[in-house]
Amino acid sequence: MSTSSEALKPKDSQGAAQVHPPEVLDQLTAAGSAPEVVPLLHASKTIGASSLDVRKIREDFPILKQGIRGKPLVYLDNAASTQKPKMVIDAICHTYLTEYSNIHRGVHLLSELCTKAYEDTRVVLQHFLNAGSSKEIVFVRGATEGINLVAQSYGRKHVGAGDEVVISALEHHSNIVPWQMLCEEKGARLRVIPMNDAGELLPDEYEKLLSAKTKIVAIGHVSNALGTINPVKQMIRMANDKGIPVLIDGAQAVPHLKVDVRDLDADFYVFSGHKIYGPSGIGVLYGKSQLLEDMPPYQGGGDMISSVTFEKTTYNALPYKFEAGTPNIGGTIGLGAAIDYVKQIGLDNIAAYEHDLLTYATELLTQIPGVRIIGTAKDKAAVISFVIEGVHPHDVGTILDQDGIAVRTGHHCAQPVMDRFGIPATARASFAFYNTREEIDALAAGIKKVKEVFA
C-alpha cells in the first residue's frame, strides 16, 4: 500500500512514534467498511512440523472458525487469554444444565453431585501439578489473587521492618504490586533481580540478593512480556538452601510446559485458568501443606470456618481455610475440563509444536527490516514482542486487526520491562497449539503492510 505521506509519520517531542486514531488508520488502509465478525472457515493447509493434528484441534475451538472483518481470524493474543475448546464450554453448560447447586453445605442430591464435580477437579489439578495432596490446591480467582493471598497471609505474618522481598525485573504487575504493598505496610524493602539485554535474569546478581533479610522470593516462571523461561528450579534451590521460600508465578508457564511442583520444589505456585484454555475468574494456588497450615486465612466468610461464636471463630481445614464464600463452581469444573483437554494433547507435544512456531516466526520477523524483537533469551516460550521503527505499537495492532490478526499492544502489565528496554510499549504475538505457520505468514504480511503504510 502506498497511501503514505509525511503526515503518517508524526513523532512526539522526543521523536518517538505516536499513536493514530483507528478512523485515521481505517482511511489509510481502506478498511473500515468490511463486516466486523462473520462466520468463516479458516483455510489452513500446511500445519507445521509436529505430530499434532492441528487442523483437527482447530475444529475443537468454535471461535476460530469465524472471520474478522471478512478475513480469517488469526488469533495471536494467547498470552493475554486463550480461546476455549468446546469440551470446556460443554462442561460448563453441563454443570448449569444438569447438576448446578451450591456446594459443601447441602444434603440434597444436586449439592452432592456438584460438590463431587468440584472436589474431583481439585484432584485433577493435584495430578496436573503433581502436588503431594489435594489439600495443597486452593482455588482462587486467578494468578493475581493467588499472589495477593500469599503476600497478605504468609507475607504479613513473616515479613517485618527491615526485611526484604526479592522479585525480578521481568515480573508482571501482579507479581510486583502485592509485594510492594506489603513492603510499604511493613517497612520492608523490595529487591529486584536485574536482567541482561536478551531478557535473561542474572544468576550472580540473584545470588547476591539472597540474605538473612530475605523473607520470600517471588518470580515468574515465564515472562509474559518477553517470553523468557526462567531457570526456576535452580533459582528455587538457591533460595531454599538459605531457608527462603519461593513463590512461582506460573501464569505463562502452565499452558506451555509440563510443571511438576514437587520436582521444582516450589513452595507456592500460582496460575490462571483463562490462560490454559479454561474460563476466567478461576485459578490455582498450590502451596506446600506445612506452609499453608501455618498461614492465617486470607479472607473471612462462609466455608472457611470450623465454628463461629461472637467470642471466637475456629478455621476450617486445608484447603477450605482459604476458600471463603461461594466459589466459582462452574468455572472450576470448566478448568478441570481444560486440564483434561490439555493432557489429552500432551504438554510435551504442545511444547515441541509451539517451539517450532516460535522458531519459524522469529526467522520470519527477523528478516523484515525495521522490526526489532524485544526479548531474545536462549530459552523462550512462544511469545514474540516486537517494535517497528517509527511506528507506534498501537498503530501496528490496529492495522493488523484490519486483516483479522489479533495481537496485543502496550506495556503488557510489565512497565518496568518496557523501561528496561527504553520503550513505552511493544506489539506482542503469542502462540498456542492451535496456531499455524500460515497464520505466522499472515502476521509477517501484515507487518510488511504496516511498514508500507508508514513508509
Ligand SMILES: Cc1ncc(COP(=O)(O)O)c(C=O)c1O
Ligand atoms: C506472568 C503473569 N502473571 C500474572 C498474570 C495475572 O493473571 P490474571 O490477570 O489472570 O490474574 C498474568 C496475566 O497476564 C501474567 O502474564
